[in-house]
Amino acid sequence: MSINKYDEQKFWEEVDILFPDIVKAITSLAKKSYISITNLRNGVTWWSEKAMEYFGMQENYTIRGQEKSKRSIHPDDLEDFRRGFRERVAGENMDEPWEYRVRDGSTYNRISARAKMLNDKDGKPFVIVIRYNNYGISDEVDATTGLHTEPALDREIREFLEESGQGTLLKIGLDQFSHINVMYGAAFSDKILNCAAQELLRLLKGKGYVYRLSGAKFVISFKKVSKAELQQIYDEIVETFENTEVEGKKIPLKVSAGAIFMEPYMKETNAVRSRLTYALNHSRLEHHGELVIFNDEVCGSDENQFELIGVIHQCATHNFEGFRMFYQPIADTKTGKIRGMEALLRWELEPYGMVSPGVFMEWLEQDPCIFDLGNWILRTALTDVQKLRKETEGFFVNVNVAAAQLERREFRSAVMNILKETGAKPEELCLELTERCRD
CATH class of the missing domain: 3.30.450.20 (PAS domain)
Incomplete structure (x- = not known):
């Protein structure tokens, strides 16, 4: 009716x-x-x-x-x-x-x-x-700072990519914040984070939107900002954080920051986030906290490089398509006898051909997918070593692990489970830190 x-x-x-x-x-x-x-x-x-x-x-x-x-x-x-x-x-x-x-x-x-x-x-x-x-x-708001969290940030990145293909992200990390946690305790550390959040909002004055990420990290999104303006904003943040005061205590905060200017050919949210983290880590490890802009630091405007990294990232999060293991023999210097092998990761998929880990591994190590990819590498290497253990007693395989894997609480249990699944003995596995872990 x-x-x-x-x-x-x-x-x-x-x-x-x-x-x-x-x-x-x-x-x-x-x-x-x-x-x-x-x-x-x-x-x-x-x-x-x-x-x-x-x-x-x-x-x-x-x-x-x-x-x-x-x-x-x-x-x-x-x-x-x-x-x-x-x-x-x-x-x-x-x-x-x-x-x-x-x-x-x-x-x-x-x-x-x-x-x-x-x-x-x-x-x-x-x-x-x-x-x-x-x-x-709100479920999407951090209780400590009152800022929006990662789900809201991901939604804004998707909107940037879908609507205009443009926008700028600035990721800020408070360096050595774990030391502050130990010295002052979790409750006071939360007050410091809240103070940092309020200072960011004060400094921006509506120019950008602030998000709280896990740990002591923040992301600021801008719809339109020049590189000069971004540098000026970051300089003000550095100066302000160096003079942080909470409840009468001066707590100088040292920061690092990475930024990315999104381009129309960038299509995938996780890839954008990975590039942003890559820039932040370069700021912290190689540039003493100076602002690192991803577009300048890594590939300039090389669209093909961006596309390749995006494809490899997708493969790392979807059944590890294209990833292959190669092995380099390890010989006894005295006898010349082969005693083990080193696992080497490669990626190959048409129409890109064979790609060495030097092109993509540093990126993936900054992304959560590195834990699952690392487990896949371990499982594959330990499965392959079983084919040789019967021929050579004490045969072993060296596998590189990244800092992000070691930082996961479940890393030890994951390794033990993979040893059990593959039937390998603990002495047949040698874990090595990647070069970036040793810095």
Whole structure:
């Protein structure tokens, strides 16, 4: 049965008497969203129960500018908050959210507000409805800093790649933060991270968006920024972090940073993230914390190189297609007898041909896929060594492992399980650190 105009009008007339209760019921269902409805003629605002509870208000109805709240807006965001509200009341930027931070205990949560204007019968602004999203209780928001986390970052990278193919990412790492953890404890370290996050937001002033990654790492995304501007921003971050002070204690933070300017031919989110991590590690290990821009450091504008690395990365995360093991004999220098072999990884797939690990391994070592790829290498090498152990007693195989593998808690159990699966003896396996691990 279709609903005609008469039936639609009748429906709303019948429920009109309950409309205030309907609004209250709808707003009570949201766990991280709050609603305010403001009568622009008299300045009276109605707040939903969830808003009252979170903001610490005593009444549902307030006069504009006289709201009494236990949670205060961050001083650096106060003007942005006021300007955002004035613009919406004036009917400007209605399709855009505006954000600010609100104190919640000893930390700040990020609030995103979005408004809708309702006009009276004469077409004049009458009521403004605002929905506030509390990112501090969102699954995609870090509880320590109030910043968005990796899922949100991945979504933004996908949007960059799909919509314009452009954008810039700056990844910042706090060097030797594990030492700070040991010296001050986890609780105080969290306060340092929160302080670092607030400083990044203060320095950016809306120029970019900040994300918290695992450990002591952050990523800032920019829709449009020049290399000179990026360097200036990073210089300000370095200077600010060197003078970090938390609860009266001066905690100088040393940082490293890598950046990537995305190009239209970049297609894959994980590949972009891997390149960004590669640049950060080069900053930390080879450039003493200076900003490293991936596009300049590695391949310039070599699109074919980018494409190749992207393909190999995809293979490393999908059944290891194209990866092959070769072996170099290890001989006894006294007798000349072959005693073992060294496992050498190669990649070969048409139309690219054979590719040595020097082209791709440093990249993959910065990506989570290195653990699974490393296990595949171990399993393949130990399976192959079984074919030779019967002919040569004490025959062994050398396999390189990366720092990222050793850092995984399950590394030891993974090696033991692979030994068991392949029937190899522990003495038949020799693990060697890669050259980059030895730095």
